[in-house]
């Protein structure tokens with residue numbers, strides 16, 4: 001018997017689709033090669049973060065720009081057909097993401113959100129730049145106080161030098177950066 005509500009089923013499907021996706025595999029491979037050891041999709045933490053460096057209090061989420069509606073990103077489109085349904089659906093996703101970020105930070109965790117567009121280029125040079133920025137930002141978060149956040153997107157992959165000098169976000173700034181004002185989430 002199928003006891004799932006439609007909402008739960010669609011949530012479940014979005015999780016299944018997002019498990020072991022290519023961008024996440026790249027992030028894991030880079031971290032592993034650099035000597036980091038981590039847990040995956042830890043169900044005891046809000047939002048089941050994709051990669052969890054538990055001893056360091058650091059969680060990493062790799063987010064699809066469409067499904068998680070990356071604010072200001074060209075990939076964060078809203079389909080024309082069934083537009084209102086999509087707006088409601090994507091708004092729910094963003095709302096859930098925001099709640100999980102708050103809960104993680106409240107529990108003292110640090111968080112790195114890697115938007116899929118950060119990993120857009122797949123040439124060896126692009127991959128190398130992405131790996132360098134990623135490891136730099138993980139190290140910066142590791143060295144930082146609790147409740148710090150960083151967000152990596154296409155702009156950081158395009159300007160790795162600038163990305164590596166950027167300050168980490170405070171809890172407040174992180175929520176501002178992660179929420180789409182157009183959705184009225186704040």
Ligand SMILES: [Zn+2]
Pocket residue numbers: 065070073074075076115116117118153154
């Ligand atoms: Zn994006």
